[in-house]
Amino acid sequence: MRKEKDYLGEVELPDNAFYGINSKRATENFPTTGEQFDEKFIWAYFMIKKAAAILNKELGYLPENIANAITQACDEWETLKKSIIVDPLSGGAGTAVNMNINEIIANRASQILGKELGSYFVNPFDHVNLHQSTNDTFPTAGKIAVILRLRELIQAVIKLQEIIQKKEKEYYTIRKVGRTQLMDGPPIMLGQEFGAWADALARDRWRLNKVEERIRSVNLGGTAIGTGVGAPKDYILKIVEITRQVTGVKIAKAENLIDMTQNLDVFSEIHGLLKSAAVNLYKISNDIRLLSSGPHTAIGELIPPPVQIGSSIMPGKINPVIPEYVMQLSHVVFGNDVIVTSACSLGNLELNQFVPIIVHYTLKSLYFLKNACDALTKYIDKIEVNHQKCEKNLESSFSNLTPLIKIFGYDIVSAAVKQAKWDIEKTLKILAKKSGISESELRKKLNVQKMTGLGFNL
Template structure:
């Protein structure tokens, strides 16, 4: 064990770990929950520390060997990430996690300079954290990570949309009964149902693509509250450019660093858009469950057999992937409420709930990426039960709806009642009673024409 000191006192730290006393206090203060930071966030944090070291050396505020050691340590982030041990939901607006990074980088950089852990040839605060504060590093790392994760979400939405559009084409000639309030409505093509899902995802794709513009505005260089105190003007003006060059993420310095430090409404906006995607994924998943419900149900989709569905009922297969997607998507919707509440509960010059906001925004994206990937693979394997679609359509009576144009709603309703809702008998009854050509009546209720395809609506 080694002994480290801060202004509060002394603590023993295991010799083999790269973190120090500030991290050790955080581990003591905040009981373990098992929550972990997103890897993109960890990478972004290391890259910001690297950028700061490079710029501080260029401006003459760090010695060359210290700056080079910090840069080398940051480049080893994959080996050091397991020492980032402070959990997301810690107090202090992210100070504990910033100190965790500072100490890990400082100890590794000290080793690079042939020192021992805890010797701090490279100091966590005076060197690694030079011209920075938690309040500009933390949200900037969060936004960079969110942009990277967001691009993956958009990519996965596109992939799922493509698969659904393929199914739309495959199933476009299959007639079936449409349903409203789960009751028989009017005819629709099975492909049209898939097409509607694809269009919903298209909106999600566009919304999420456009919101990146608002996330790019960062407050790095604003230090504690956005006034730039404790950082020289030349650093404040240049640090965004260095971070952008290193991360290859198109961030820009916020026009008002004070606003960008204290007002986090952009996180509420992105969370709301992620919620909208979750809503559509739940709708699609529930529709698949209904259309694929067993032989005594709708039974219009043949769902893939990917695992046994029961420990007691032989041969049972459940829609486990749609159910998985629904559970993750419901979590995202709950996270949105959490993020919104945390966003408006920021006070004065800082949002003290920053760790929660960043963590659950990134977690929402992780859940959605998992959902999109799983659902894509599942929908690829779905087949149509064309015979059942035809059977359900024939057994329905609602596709005689066009006859109300000729006879009126009340007369058609009365004819259905008198003929026990048997379509053939209804047509015959109306033909005889009102002296209409039976072939013309049947022509009026052509299911394909009723789907809109006969009118070239699409």
């Protein structure tokens, strides 16, 4: 065991530990929640440290050997990430996380230069964290990670939209009964139902694309409260550009670093759009469950793919497990939105102390929604249609009589339906007898093509 000291006291650490005294204290202060850091966030944080080392060397603030060792250590982030022992939801606005990463890089860089772990020949404060603060590095790492996860989600939404549009074309001539409040409504084409889902996703796709413009603005270089205290002007002016080059992510220096340090409303904005996407995924999934329900004793118009057995006791049962999976993940996103919204509003004066929970649950929602889209895309691609059930349900729906209102009026048709005990054939006989119009002529008025909008140009 090795011992490390600071102004708070002394702590024992394993000899081979890349983390240091601040990281160890954090594990004692913040018992683990079981939550894990998003990989993109870890990568982004290491790359910010790499960019700072490159710039500080370029500007003459770091010796070349130390800067090069820090850069090499940052490039080894995937190996070193196992030494991140601080919980994602630790207190202190992310200071413990920043120090955990600083200590890991410092120890590995020291080792690269032939020094022992814990010697801090490369210092976590004076070298790795030079001209930085938790308050500008943590939210910037969060925003870079969000941009990368956002792009993944957008691609997943596009694939889901495309497979639904494929089904829209495939099913566009399949007639079926529409439903309002789960009760029979006017006829609709199955393809039209899929088309409505695709259009909802198109809105999500557009909204998510546009919001990246606002998440790009970062406060890197602002240090503690956005004033740049502790950092020279030449560093402040260049650090975002160097970080952009290192990460390949198009971030931009905020016009007002103080504003961007204390106000995290952009996370509330983006998570609101994630909630909207979750709403649409939930609606689509639940519609699929309803349309495939039964299948013999209920609607049964869609045939769910048999991706797994549906019961441990009922033989041959198939359940809509993927839509249910998507709905569960959507519920998590709904809950995360409450957390993120509340935390964004609770920043005080020059800093939002809850940036760890804001970043963590935004990234988690992005990841969950991507998984939901991926699973639903594969599932919908395998969905089949029960053509006979669609026709049977349509033929037995008294809502098909809606066009007759133009001839007889609402009250007369309603009275006939009630008299016939909701039997279509009997209703037509009653109306034919009252009006003198033949049943065959009345049936011609029940034009499904017109009722679904296919018989004329909308």
